[in-house]
Amino acid sequence: MTTFEIRSGVDLHDVQGNIIKGYGRYGFPVARYVTYRINAAVAGRTFIKLLVPMLTTSVPWSESGVVEEGTKQPPSTTNVALTYEGLRRLGVPERSLLSFPDEFVMGMRARASILGDVGASAPKNWDPVWQTEDGQQPVHLLVTINAESSDALAQRYEEVGLAARAANDVAGDSAGVQQLAGHRSAGGADAAFQDGAALRDEHGTPGPKEHFGYTDGISDPYYKDSGSRSSNVIGGGKRLRDSSPATDAGWAPLATGELLLGHTDEALEYPAAPVPSTLSKNGTYLVYRKLHQNVATFDRYAASEAAKLSMEENLFRAKLVGRWPNGAPLASFPTEAEANAFNAKLEQAKADRFDETATPTQRAAATERHLELKEQQSGFDYREDIAGESCPVGAHSRRANPRGSLEFGQDHAFSTPGALVNRRRIARRGLPYGDSSDRSVDNGDHGIIFMAIGASINRQFEFVQQQWMNFGNDFRLGNDQDALLASWPDEDIDPLRARMTFEVDPDGMEVPKICTGIPQFVETRGGDYFFVPSLTALSAIARGAVDPT
Amino acid sequence: MSNVAGKAQALNVWTPTRRKGIENRIIFWVLPRFFKKKLRGLQTLSLIHYARWVIIAPKDFPNLGEGQPTEELRHHYECFLSNFNGNWDQYIDSFSMSLGTGLDMLWFKNVGFPNSVPIEPFHAYINANSIPTDHYYSAYPLAASNDVKAAQRVRDSLVTLAGSASGMSPKQFRQAYDDTIRKHQDDISRLDESVIVSLATEAVQNQARQEAF
Numbered sequence: 211m212t213t214f215e216i217r218s219g220v221d222l223h224d225v226q227g228n229i230i231k232g233y234g235r236y237g238f239p240v241a242r243y244v245t246y247r248i249n250a251a252v253a254g255r256t257f258i259k260l261l262v263p264m265l266t267t268s269v270p271w272s273e274s275g276v277v278e279e280g281t282k283q284p285p286s287t288t289n290v291a292l293t294y295e296g297l298r299r300l301g302v303p304e305r306s307l308l309s310f311p312d313e314f315v316m317g318m319r320a321r322a323s324i325l326g327d328v329g330a331s332a333p334k335n336w337d338p339v340w341q342t343e344d345g346q347q348p349v350h351l352l353v354t355i356n357a358e359s360s361d362a363l364a365q366r367y368e369e370v371g372l373a374a375r376a377a378n379d380v381a382g383d384s385a386g387v388q389q390l391a392g393h394r395s396a397g398g399a400d401a402a403f404q405d406g407a408a409l410r411d412e413h414g415t416p417g418p419k420e421h422f423g424y425t426d427g428i429s430d431p432y433y434k435d436s437g438s439r440s441s442n443v444i445g446g447g448k449r450l451r452d453s454s455p456a457t458d459a460g461w462a463p464l465a466t467g468e469l470l471l472g473h474t475d476e477a478l479e480y481p482a483a484p485v486p487s488t489l490s491k492n493g494t495y496l497v498y499r500k501l502h503q504n505v506a507t508f509d510r511y512a513a514s515e516a517a518k519l520s521m522e523e524n525l526f527r528a529k530l531v532g533r534w535p536n537g538a539p540l541a542s543f544p545t546e547a548e549a550n551a552f553n554a555k556l557e558q559a560k561a562d563r564f565d566e567t568a569t570p571t572q573r574a575a576a577t578e579r580h581l582e583l584k585e586q587q588s589g590f591d592y593r594e595d596i597a598g599e600s601c602p603v604g605a606h607s608r609r610a611n612p613r614g615s616l617e618f619g620q621d622h623a624f625s626t627p628g629a630l631v632n633r634r635r636i637a638r639r640g641l642p643y644g645d646s647s648d649r650s651v652d653n654g655d656h657g658i659i660f661m662a663i664g665a666s667i668n669r670q671f672e673f674v675q676q677q678w679m680n681f682g683n684d685f686r687l688g689n690d691q692d693a694l695l696a697s698w699p700d701e702d703i704d705p706l707r708a709r710m711t712f713e714v715d716p717d718g719m720e721v722p723k724i725c726t727g728i729p730q731f732v733e734t735r736g737g738d739y740f741f742v743p744s745l746t747a748l749s750a751i752a753r754g755a756v757d758p759t
Numbered sequence: 760m761s762n763v764a765g766k767a768q769a770l771n772v773w774t775p776t777r778r779k780g781i782e783n784r785i786i787f788w789v790l791p792r793f794f795k796k797k798l799r800g801l802q803t804l805s806l807i808h809y810a811r812w813v814i815i816a817p818k819d820f821p822n823l824g825e826g827q828p829t830e831e832l833r834h835h836y837e838c839f840l841s842n843f844n845g846n847w848d849q850y851i852d853s854f855s856m857s858l859g860t861g862l863d864m865l866w867f868k869n870v871g872f873p874n875s876v877p878i879e880p881f882h883a884y885i886n887a888n889s890i891p892t893d894h895y896y897s898a899y900p901l902a903a904s905n906d907v908k909a910a911q912r913v914r915d916s917l918v919t920l921a922g923s924a925s926g927m928s929p930k931q932f933r934q935a936y937d938d939t940i941r942k943h944q945d946d947i948s949r950l951d952e953s954v955i956v957s958l959a960t961e962a963v964q965n966q967a968r969q970e971a972f
């Protein structure tokens with residue numbers, strides 16, 4: 211076999227920081243997503259020029275102040291992304307525009323049938339900001355800000371606003387770049403931006419929960435040369451054969467080209483990318499999707515269906531997702547007692563790690579312990595559970611990342627256990643939004659700003675959404691859909707169609723439990739497909755210097 | 760004209776091969792026997808209904824007379840026929856990702872075959888050599904091959920259960936019924952129309968529906 215791999219690292223200074231860093235994990239609990247329309251190319255380009263120095267890159271953060279170890283963590287981060295229509299309006303040449311992939315050119319609204327955005331999720335029900343009058347994409351530029359505090363957030367937002375105004379002054383056009391309002395929020399349908407925030411526990415401390423009560427943001431793909439901790443390869447990389455999933459020998463980093471354009475991917479080639487290469491290299495795509503969560507319906511259904519199936523409600527909730535609400539994976543911790551014991555150890559180690567009163571040696575030991583336990587949270591697969599007796603075959607996180615189980619226990623069916631999975635991985639970078647403390651209503655302001663990053667929207671995000679969430683054939687589950695995400699056309703919801711099986715040991719005596727009449731828990735409220743250029747590319751766009759000749 | 764019927768999509772690829780008749784015999788004889796492992800993925804790949812490779816010698820190409828010119832064919836032709844779920848890109852990706860070396864053997868010495876990895880040249884090769892389907896029919900438009908296999912298993916068990924049910928006590932029947940459900944826990948999923956995998960196919964089908972009224 212010919213190998214085209216060229217050994218080279220990644221210039222992390224050139225890669226925008228939201229691509230590699232899940233900011234939520236770094237103590238940035240609040241975020242603001244600001245949408246812009248570009249009416250005048252000069253204003254748009256000037257805006258980008260002014261934004262570039264404010265952008266956060268992927269260089270690791272370090273406390274030491276040693277340049278080789280990274281830069282100091284800032285109080286807020288800023289990143290920018292562009293839709294196809296945005297690139298067009300900024301004056302990127304036709305030849306470059308034509309070299310972008312179809313799905314990006316079309317945008318998310320036009321892909322509604324591919325994504326299953328029907329019924330309540332149909333584009334006509336999206337937030338006003340995503341509505342279009344002329345058929346063009348309404349949003350052209352997205353600025354994402356993450357911050358350690360609301361003050362830092364407000365300050366950065368202010369600065370971005372000043373940059374937009376300055377750009378308009380330069381262009382002599384007060385609406386050259388125009389901030390687009392129309393995000394639904396608790397205060398109505400016309401918020402000037404979309405806010406996101408980690409949910410807070412009863413002490414007001416931000417944590418990793420989402421609105422249905424699960425710990426989220428645990429699994430994160432691990433890519434070669436991405437500058438993150440090498441032990442994250444456990445569970446984050448691609449599954450290798452013949453070594454335990456609990457150790458780093460069981461996994462290898464995913465090729466950088468699965469995440470970033472301009473680097474070789476899992477097919478040993480450079481991913482298809484727009485020209486010239488200065489425009490695409492170190493850039494990638496971002497799927498922004500606002501997903502409303504019907505919390506009252508979810509709570510009600512979990513309680514009643516668990517009772518109907520004679521199960522503990524917590525186990526029922528775990529079966530839907532493949533992880534216990536506290537985050538412990540069902541595949542490794544099939545009983546609640548095991549999951550709770552594990553989680554208690556994890557929480558303790560975390561508390562010790564950040565305990566200001568402990569000695570440095572104690573804290574170092576606790577850090578070690580904490581990282582080890584986190585490996586256990588991710589280092590598993592479904593090889594011992596092909597039938598799904600611990601983690602159902604159709605559980606959300608098993609669908610989203612089958613971790614090598616698509617060989618169905620047929621060892622060596624494929625050249626590598628992850629053959630059908632390695633090119634379908636997505637890096638999730640979103641945060642919850644809104645408040646769901648009133649659990650009695652569905653129509654409050656609460657959900658997830660789901661963000662998926664990867665080198666191909668079509669091959670990665672769209673495939674997962676379409677084939678793995680909205681369909682079941684790859685798992686030999688017919689048309690069964692993901693219980694969390696299934697959406698239905700308005701007309702004909704046959705309650706028996708929305709179903710999910712909790713499998714049992716095929717050789718045992720138990721009877722499988724089958725949930726039926728699963729209502730729609732999640733509704734799409736808008737979003738689009740964005741390109742996240744490198745800093746080099748942004749500078750070229752800002753100067754009007756993109757030349758594919 | 761469409762390559763799509765129900766949940767299935769058709770693919771026909773014709774490629775000249777530099778292999779001689781005897782080499783073909785050897786490959787087709789040896790591969791299923793000694794390299795079974797390399798092809799096991801074919802059966803495991805959920806999206807494949809059916810795939811077949813056929814070699815046609817120059818002398819076996821029909822001449823229908825009626826003025827059809829006689830051709831001087833210099834090569835044997837390899838004809839690859841497949842029926843699969845999902846769209847073309849998804850299929851070719853899965854094929855290449857999971858079966859790479861097996862495929863390389865099957866297309867060995869085919870003119871211009873670039874190997875199955877990297878994928879872009881493989882895509883281009885398959886694309887350039889495929890012939891659109893004129894007529895394509897699916898008897899079970901809601902079923903993928905997994906569903907057909909599952910339905911057969913369920914049917915067999917139900918026939919057996921029904922045959923023995925009359926002599927059972929309610930308790931025995933309950934037991935036998937539960938055993939059947941357990942045995943087929945993943946054979947009884949929902950059967951429904953395919954998800955939309957291609958906007959072009961969706962448009963063609965909507966058009967056909969409108970014209971039917």
Ligand code: HEM
Pocket residue numbers: 420422424425426427428429430501502503531533606607608610611636638657658660671674675679694695732
């Ligand atoms: C409101 C909507 C959603 C909720 C509440 C939700 C919830 C969760 C939870 C609780 C987990 C387990 C925690 C973890 O492993 O980090 C998870 C994992 C995951 N979800 Fe979602 N999710 C949602 C939407 C989506 C969508 C739309 C996709 C993609 C199409 C997706 C893809 C994934 C992936 C890839 C994983 C990681 C699986 C792994 O690597 O093991 N999720 N989700």
